[in-house]
Structure formats: structure tokens, C-alpha cells
Amino acid sequence: MKKLPFFASALVLAPLLAACLLLAPNAQAQSVEPLDGIAAVVDEDVILRSELDRAVRNILTQYAGRPGQLPPRDVLERQVLERLILVRLQTARAQATGVSVSDAEVDAAIANIASQNNSTPEQLRQQLVRDGLSYPEFRNSLRDELMIQRLRQRFAQSRISVSDAEVDAALATQGNAMQYRLAHILVALPEGATAEQIATGEQKIEGVKGLLERGEMDFSAAAVRYSDSQNALEGGDLGWRTIDEIPAAFAGSIRGMQPGQIIGPLRGPSGFQLLQLVETRQGAQATSGGGMVTQYQARHILIRAEDGAEDGQAKAKIDTLRARIAGGADFVEVARANSEDTRTKSAGGDLGWFNADDFGPLFGAQVTALEDGQVSAPFRTDAGWHVVQRIGSRQVDATDENRRAMVRETIGQRKLEDDWNRFLREMRGEAYVDIRTGANADDATSGG
Known part of the structure; x- marks a missing residue:
């Protein structure tokens, strides 16, 4: 087995900007906010009601003019609160394992984000202020995101490996570089789900599928409203993937699908899923860098x-x-x-x-x-x-090595995504989380 190159160390800064704008209230906000209501207790930390409200307002701003695509307020709050909880848990785990991010590294990340948006760091700061966002909170959120990326990198380095045999097998079936843009809707099931929980989840996913089949809602809007996935608020978009990056349970079906088609529901480790093929494209082969x-x-x-x-x-x-x-x-x-x-x-x-x-x-x-x-x-x-x-x-x-490296990278990323999501579910399940807002607040405590 061969260790992956440090693929996780290359920061993808555009997604960082989106994440920070969404999650501007962060683990350090309680030190600068007056004491207010508590939305959730996460182990030894808290998420304030004001943090949740600001995060929800950010989502509402992003969906201005498209309010019909958002779920009811209570469902939206639950989705956003779960994101905040996962950020707390990941940053706490990162700190516990010695991960840190210096002020200079945050400055460098901000400079890169500004450059990718054709602006300077000062112009980026002014834009954030105009948008009603606190620049110190943005910096703190960016620090959190960088810490999470480093935690993920350490996870990849210690747990993810790809054998030469896996690369050989992928190259043998590579035929072309077709890429698939996918989206999904997840109805999550807890670890050790009971028969009743499984039946309820199956009923929900079938109900969502029925809405789609009757044309009452498009897939993206249904994902925002009903999916339990972390990317629900992005319409369930999974981005572009090669066939090697698609879980084996779906890969065979995807090849025969037309854009817009939906498969499922399928039962996976996270719960029940619907998967949509959004579009396809022919990717470029790795032919550069010879010698x-x-x-x-x-x-x-x-x-x-x-x-x-x-x-x-x-x-x-x-x-x-x-x-x-x-x-x-x-x-x-x-x-x-x-x-x-x-x-x-x-x-x-x-x-x-x-x-x-x-x-x-x-x-x-x-x-x-x-x-x-x-x-x-x-x-x-x-x-x-x-x-x-x-x-x-x-x-x-x-040239040959570049092709092998790209295939190794895609296989490794697929393995990392599966293992990382499993790791997050385990971390969420083991944590003490006491949700103190919403209709089900009294029943929301989990972990130990």
C-alpha cells in the first residue's frame, strides 16, 4: 500500500470563503458577545442563540429572491445548528491533537481568497463590513476552517492508502475521462437504528421521491428542504466526479443514466439516499509533464x-x-x-x-x-x-506517472470522503450535545 501524497495540504480557498461566510459565528464568538440564550451545549462548549440567528440570517441572505427553496424556519435552524455543532466538534478535536493555525497563516489565506476574487485583503475586509459581517469573526471562522482542513489532512495521512493494484485496476477500465456531476438527498439513520427508525426513514425518502416523480419540486429544492446531508443547503450538489470517485453501489448505474435521471432510494451506511445525475462532460486526459x-x-x-x-x-x-x-x-x-x-x-x-x-x-x-x-x-x-x-x-x-498519480488521488479522495463522513458521524454520536432550541429540544441530548 502506498501513502497518498499530501493532497489534503493544498487548501481549496474558494470553498473556504463560502464556508466562512456561512459559519461566521464561530467557536470564539462567545468571548465577544454578551451572554444570551444558549442554542446548544457541545461537550464543554456552547453555541449561543445569537450565533445560530446570525448563521440563519446569512443563509436567508444567500437565498434572497428564492425563499421557496428553503425549508420551514425550524428545519432550516436544525440544519444550520448541526453544521455549527460539527464545526465545534472538529475544531475541538483538532486542538486536542495539537493542530494550530498562526495569525500569519490566516493572513496568507485571506490574501489568497482576496486574490481569487480579484481584490486585495483590504477590499475583502471592506466588502465583508458592507455585507454586515464582522471581520474579526470572519478571521476566527477562517482559522477554524484551516484547522479542520489540517485535521482532515492528518486523518488522511494516517488512515487512507491506495495500493498499486487498485491503481492498475482503475487504469485498465479508464477507457475515457468521462466525468459526472451528481447531487444527492440523504435521509439519515442513527447508528444502530431501530426497526421503527428505519421504517420512518424509508417512508420519508419514498415521500420525497414521490414529490420528485410528480414534478411538485425539483431535486435541488427538495435537497435543501428535506436532506440531512451536510451539503443540503447547496442543493445536495456533490460536484464533478470520475467513475473511480463514485461509490461502487452507484457506479454501475451511473454509466447507463441520462442527465436528470434519479436512482434510489438506496440504503447506505449513512441512511437512505436518492442520487441524481445532473450532467456529464468529457474530462481531459493527463498528458502533460512528459520526460x-x-x-x-x-x-x-x-x-x-x-x-x-x-x-x-x-x-x-x-x-x-x-x-x-x-x-x-x-x-x-x-x-x-x-x-x-x-x-x-x-x-x-x-x-x-x-x-x-x-x-x-x-x-x-x-x-x-x-x-x-x-x-x-x-x-x-x-x-x-x-x-x-x-x-x-x-x-x-x-507522463505515465502523472496518470497514475491522478488515479491514485481520485481513489484516495473517494476513500477519504467515505471514511471522513463515518468519522464525523462517530464523533457526533459520541459527543455530549444538548440542543436547547426547537420543538425537540428536550429530546436532543446525545453522546455521553
Whole structure:
């Protein structure tokens, strides 16, 4: 199995802007807002009623002129509150695992967002003020989004891998680069759903399907009004995907569908779904970047570290392990017994074949400086302290490698989406959440 390149580290800043405008009330808002009603208690944190109201107003502003596409006020509040709860849980988990974002990094993200919108950071700030949004709250929300992206990146690095066999199989069936734009409606079911809950969910999804079949509502409006998915307020839009990025349960059916057609309801791990093929297009094949490039095969030992005392302890441990290897201990066995990279530990730290920059410039510089068979001195990256042993190198055709990298990326993104959504459901289910607004407030406590 090969670790994915750090695909999650490249920030997609346009979606960040949309997320921050929607979720401008953030985890730090209670420090600047006067005490008001509590909409929800999330573990040891709270979401204020004023935060929920502002987030709902942002949605209403976005749908100005299209109010008929929005669900009733109580349903809209529930959807928005769930988003706020998930943001709280993710940022809390990020902080607990040592994720942080500096002011300089927030400044850089704002500069990129402004550039993508053909403006300067100052013009962006002025536009936010004109739109009635607090610039400090926008910065705090952007910081939260960056933290969540880093948490997701760590998740991907530790849990998501794609084998060469999976890439080979995908390439063998790739035939063309057809892409599919999809949308879905989800009626969620809780973990361990009872027979009654399953029957209620099935009845709801069949009712939504009936509305669509009778032409009483288009798919996008139905998603906004009825879907339990996080992207409900975007009309259930799942974006453009290749066939490799579509779950196997849907992929076979999608190939034979025409734009506008709907399949389902299908039962999945999250609940019942309806899926619509919105449109198709022919994507571009990866043909650029030809020529020969050098790839490396290596294994490594990772000791994770944070700043302060833990960093010193990690450095002492990696120094000890390096001394053992220098004294004749087998690198593979030392890695299996001690490495904290859970993805490669059982394989003796084997990273497979990779390009020099796949794991970041610091790691790549260490590998390229070694001879085959040589072991590095301990060195530090954002992940922690490493010792790396270079096994070999080879020359490969970059055009073919680019195609393989793109396929590996798409498979990895599909796996990440499935696993990340499962992780979020587990985190939501385990959390203490006491919802204190809405008709079902008294019955909304979950987790423990």
C-alpha cells in the first residue's frame, strides 16, 4: 500500500470563503458577545442563540429572491445548528491533537481568497463590513476552517492508502475521462437504528421521491428542504466526479443514466439516499509533464511530537532508535516495534515508491541526500521526528506517472470522503450535545 501524497495540504480557498461566510459565528464568538440564550451545549462548549440567528440570517441572505427553496424556519435552524455543532466538534478535536493555525497563516489565506476574487485583503475586509459581517469573526471562522482542513489532512495521512493494484485496476477500465456531476438527498439513520427508525426513514425518502416523480419540486429544492446531508443547503450538489470517485453501489448505474435521471432510494451506511445525475462532460486526459523523473523507495520510523517537553522526549526516543540501528539492529524490526506511523508500521515503515516532493520538501531533501541502503540522522518535520532508510531509486516516465498519480488521488479522495463522513458521524454520536432550541429540544441530548 502506498501513502497518498499530501493532497489534503493544498487548501481549496474558494470553498473556504463560502464556508466562512456561512459559519461566521464561530467557536470564539462567545468571548465577544454578551451572554444570551444558549442554542446548544457541545461537550464543554456552547453555541449561543445569537450565533445560530446570525448563521440563519446569512443563509436567508444567500437565498434572497428564492425563499421557496428553503425549508420551514425550524428545519432550516436544525440544519444550520448541526453544521455549527460539527464545526465545534472538529475544531475541538483538532486542538486536542495539537493542530494550530498562526495569525500569519490566516493572513496568507485571506490574501489568497482576496486574490481569487480579484481584490486585495483590504477590499475583502471592506466588502465583508458592507455585507454586515464582522471581520474579526470572519478571521476566527477562517482559522477554524484551516484547522479542520489540517485535521482532515492528518486523518488522511494516517488512515487512507491506495495500493498499486487498485491503481492498475482503475487504469485498465479508464477507457475515457468521462466525468459526472451528481447531487444527492440523504435521509439519515442513527447508528444502530431501530426497526421503527428505519421504517420512518424509508417512508420519508419514498415521500420525497414521490414529490420528485410528480414534478411538485425539483431535486435541488427538495435537497435543501428535506436532506440531512451536510451539503443540503447547496442543493445536495456533490460536484464533478470520475467513475473511480463514485461509490461502487452507484457506479454501475451511473454509466447507463441520462442527465436528470434519479436512482434510489438506496440504503447506505449513512441512511437512505436518492442520487441524481445532473450532467456529464468529457474530462481531459493527463498528458502533460512528459520526460523521465527520479523516484525513490524508502522506509521510515516516525515518533510524533508537539512543541515543548513532548518534542524533547520524542527527540530523545528517535536518537535512541537511530543508535540501535547504527549498532546493528534491523531497521524493519525497529520500525515495526516503535514507529508511530500507523499506516506503515506493520510493513516495517515501507513507504513504497514516491517522488521526492510527495511527503514535503524536508522529507524529500533527506531522501535525495542518501545513498541506497543508507540511514539518515534524525530529522524533524511537521509530523514529528523521523529516521529514514533509502532502499532504491528508479527513473520513470513522468507522463505515465502523472496518470497514475491522478488515479491514485481520485481513489484516495473517494476513500477519504467515505471514511471522513463515518468519522464525523462517530464523533457526533459520541459527543455530549444538548440542543436547547426547537420543538425537540428536550429530546436532543446525545453522546455521553
